[in-house]
Amino acid sequence: xxxxxFLVALAGLIFTLGLLGVVIRRNLLVVMMCLEIMLNAVVLSxxxxxxxxxxxxxxxxxxFIYVAASCEVALAMAIMVILVRRRHSLDVGTFQDLKG
Amino acid sequence: xxxxxxxxxxxxxxxxxxxxxxxxxxxxxVSVIACGLxxxxxxxxxGAFTLLxxxxxxxxxxxxxxxxxxxxxxxxxxxxDQVSAVMCxxxxxxxxxxxxYSAGYMSHDKSFARYFAYxxxxxxxxxxxxxxxxxxxxxxxxxxxxxxxxxxxxxWFEDREKTNAGLKAFVVNRVGDTxxxxxxxxxxxxxxxxDFQGINxxxxxxxxxxxxxxxxxxxxxxxxxxxxxxxxxxVWLPDAMAGPTPVxxxxxxxxxxxAGVYLLSRMSGVFxxxxxxxxxVAWGGALTAFVxxxxxxxxxxIKKVLAYSTMSQIGYMFMAxxxxxxxxxxxxxxxxxxxxxxxxxxxxxxxxxxxxEEDMRKMGGLWRxxxxxxxxxxxxxxxxxxxxxxxxxxxxxxxxxxxxxxPNGSPAIWAIGWxxxxxxxxxxxxxxxxxxxxxxxxxxKVEAGIHEAPFSMASVLVILAALSLVGGFIGTRFTGFLxxxxxxxxxxxxxxxxxxxxxxxxxxxxxxxxxxLGCFLYLGKRTLVEKIxxxxxxxxxxxxxxxxxxxxxxxxxxxxxxxxxxxxLAKVTETTFNFVAIELPSGGINMxxxxxxxxxxxxxxxxxxxxxxxxxxxxxxxxxxx
Numbered sequence: 017x018x019x020x021x022f023l024v025a026l027a028g029l030i031f032t033l034g035l036l037g038v039v040i041r042r043n044l045l046v047v048m049m050c051l052e053i054m055l056n057a058v059v060l061s062x063x064x065x066x067x068x069x070x071x072x073x074x075x076x077x078x079x080f081i082y083v084a085a086s087c088e089v090a091l092a093m094a095i096m097v098i099l100v101r102r103r104h105s106l107d108v109g110t111f112q113d114l115k116g
Numbered sequence: 117x118x119x120x121x122x123x124x125x126x127x128x129x130x131x132x133x134x135x136x137x138x139x140x141x142x143x144x145x146v147s148v149i150a151c152g153l154x155x156x157x158x159x160x161x162x163g164a165f166t167l168l169x170x171x172x173x174x175x176x177x178x179x180x181x182x183x184x185x186x187x188x189x190x191x192x193x194x195x196x197d198q199v200s201a202v203m204c205x206x207x208x209x210x211x212x213x214x215x216x217y218s219a220g221y222m223s224h225d226k227s228f229a230r231y232f233a234y235x236x237x238x239x240x241x242x243x244x245x246x247x248x249x250x251x252x253x254x255x256x257x258x259x260x261x262x263x264x265x266x267x268x269x270x271x272w273f274e275d276r277e278k279t280n281a282g283l284k285a286f287v288v289n290r291v292g293d294t295x296x297x298x299x300x301x302x303x304x305x306x307x308x309x310x311d312f313q314g315i316n317x318x319x320x321x322x323x324x325x326x327x328x329x330x331x332x333x334x335x336x337x338x339x340x341x342x343x344x345x346x347x348x349x350x351v352w353l354p355d356a357m358a359g360p361t362p363v364x365x366x367x368x369x370x371x372x373x374x375a376g377v378y379l380l381s382r383m384s385g386v387f388x389x390x391x392x393x394x395x396x397v398a399w400g401g402a403l404t405a406f407v408x409x410x411x412x413x414x415x416x417x418i419k420k421v422l423a424y425s426t427m428s429q430i431g432y433m434f435m436a437x438x439x440x441x442x443x444x445x446x447x448x449x450x451x452x453x454x455x456x457x458x459x460x461x462x463x464x465x466x467x468x469x470x471x472x473e474e475d476m477r478k479m480g481g482l483w484r485x486x487x488x489x490x491x492x493x494x495x496x497x498x499x500x501x502x503x504x505x506x507x508x509x510x511x512x513x514x515x516x517x518x519x520x521x522x523p524n525g526s527p528a529i530w531a532i533g534w535x536x537x538x539x540x541x542x543x544x545x546x547x548x549x550x551x552x553x554x555x556x557x558x559x560x561k562v563e564a565g566i567h568e569a570p571f572s573m574a575s576v577l578v579i580l581a582a583l584s585l586v587g588g589f590i591g592t593r594f595t596g597f598l599x600x601x602x603x604x605x606x607x608x609x610x611x612x613x614x615x616x617x618x619x620x621x622x623x624x625x626x627x628x629x630x631x632x633l634g635c636f637l638y639l640g641k642r643t644l645v646e647k648i649x650x651x652x653x654x655x656x657x658x659x660x661x662x663x664x665x666x667x668x669x670x671x672x673x674x675x676x677x678x679x680x681x682x683x684x685l686a687k688v689t690e691t692t693f694n695f696v697a698i699e700l701p702s703g704g705i706n707m708x709x710x711x712x713x714x715x716x717x718x719x720x721x722x723x724x725x726x727x728x729x730x731x732x733x734x735x736x737x738x739x740x741x742x
Contacts, residue, residue: 035728038724039721039724039725039728108719108721109719114716114718115716115718115719
């Protein structure tokens with residue numbers, strides 16, 4: 017297994033871990049952090065591929081992803097503050113108003 | 117020759133103007149439009165008639181193709197031959213007069229413009245009916261006049277009974293129309309054309325078989341029975357008197373109800389090859405003439421007397437058609453339109469003078485108060501009774517002569533017509549004596565308000581009464597004019613000449629008998645009338661209840677339909693239809709929606725999982741089909 021293969025596999029592993037965290041964990045903050053982990057896994061795979069093929073677009077993509085991620089975090093934190101103020105809880109299970 | 121289409125179009129324009137903006141126009145303008153346009157149509161008809169008389173060739177005019185399918189081609193086409201000419205003259209001529217009369221009669225009504233809009237609409241459809249070149253055009257007009265009749269019978273729609281009468285006329289007519297339509301199907305099946313000339317020409321050359329010809333003839337007769345109020349479909353006509361009186365004069369006496377006679381004459385090519393159908397027409401007509409006359413004797417409502425009389429007179433026309441004397445039928449149609457319109461309008465003038473009273477028992481002694489109405493009514497009655505030299509004498513006598521001498525005529529059918537003629541004279545005498553003579557039975561406060569008809573009404577009465585007097589003299593020229601289209605049954609040699617005079621004497625004699633008997637029974641105390649009525653109690657009740665036709669239809673037909681719809685169809689609807697169309701689909705939708713709503717847990721993480729599953733599915737599918 018060469019370096020690139022290892023890095024791509026690592027990215028896949030991190031992505032899966034993040035996904036598991038998003039689906040399973042009940043704490044809202046942790047879910048948010050797991051989302052960030054998933055994004056970072058994607059960034060890692062982009063960078064790996066960019067280095068391996070010696071191309072610029074993959075690297076450029078990294079910057080776009082970080083811009084999007086930081087915006088997302090800013091918005092998500094604001095929303096979360098409001099939610100927590102209302103329910104006094106960080107448990108995802110308390111937010112089930114859309115139950116059909 | 118492009119003005120033939122204007123004849124029906126002018127009344128249509130009147131309908132559109134008065135129907136759309138009439139309520140905002142001043143009344144004088146409404147009546148000018150409503151009377152002026154039919155008058156213009158009458159003038160155009162006279163123009164076309166003069167042309168037809170000088171050239172002798174029918175005028176045809178094709179406007180456009182209405183239906184053009186594989187082997188069906190129906191044109192909107194007009195055709196003005198001798199038969200159409202007579203009908204057209206009657207419809208526009210009498211129609212215009214009745215419009216003028218209506219302007220006076222309806223002057224106090226709040227729906228003045230609506231009334232004239234309907235009346236003009238009626239004229240448009242009636243002219244389409246008589247001018248149509250093919251069966252479809254005729255049928256369009258046929259249905260249209262039915263509609264106009266319905267609208268005008270129920271003109272005072274605040275009164276439930278009047279709308280019901282309109283509805284009854286409409287429904288009974290639809291029953292007859294079934295026969296018409298079936299006949300049209302059969303005709304088209306065999307001749308592959310719907311054009312009158314084509315149909316009559318085809319049947320003149322080849323006849324499918326006697327059975328089919330008779331079937332077509334009897335189906336056509338059934339349609340004609342509905343429109344022309346012949347037994348067994350006559351029940352709507354007495355009720356139709358609920359409409360305004362000029363409407364009764366125009367639609368239910370002079371024009372629309374005679375459309376059946378026109379249909380029979382138009383389709384004479386079919387009937388001449390259908391001997392059985394001819395016999396049915398003749399005997400049905402004779403029966404109606406007789407039965408209608410008996411019912412006329414027992415009525416107390418002046419308009420109903422005239423309604424039954426109309427039915428009876430149209431019976432005469434049918435009888436003439438059934439005997440092959442279509443020209444005699446058309447002749448009676450024309451004279452009847454004149455004197456019966458005059459009678460109805462006279463009755464209208466009486467009702468107008470008495471503020472809506474129609475019961476003859478509450479009249480009497482009116483001749484001194486409204487002498488002009490009395491005079492015209494008397495003239496028209498004499499014409500109807502068949503007293504020479506009034507118009508009705510000539511036409512009725514010609515029909516009775518044909519009843520005796522035509523190939524399928526017989527002394528029996530003549531005798532029925534002859535006795536009915538006597539009864540006609542009798543019931544008209546009775547009506548006149550009850551209305552105009554004897555002591556006044558008018559309530560005092562109405563008595564003070566009795567007044568002669570205004571000028572617009574009186575002038576029309578005088579014109580029609582004059583025509584009732586002189587209208588019959590054109591007899592031989594009339595039949596000669598029609599002979600290119602309708603032919604003329606061969607008179608049975610010179611030997612018949614003596615017989616014809618004997619029969620003529622007989623019909624004058626029975627008319628005189630009827631009148632004298634009427635005078636004898638009704639002038640003075642009328643105690644004898646009551647004695648006779650008590651002596652023949654059951655028969656009297658049978659006749660005065662219209663032979664229980666209405667009761668029969670109500671008990672059998674209406675009840676059956678009610679029962680089927682309420683007990684059978686309603687149940688079927690409630691069970692099957694409700695289950696299949698409502699419960700099943702709604703249950704299914706409910707189930708599916710409950711399934712999907714159970715997926716909506718409200719848990720955000722579950723949604724993430726669904727997205728994940730979806731993604732996985734798309735990936736798998738993409739890989740598998742790459």
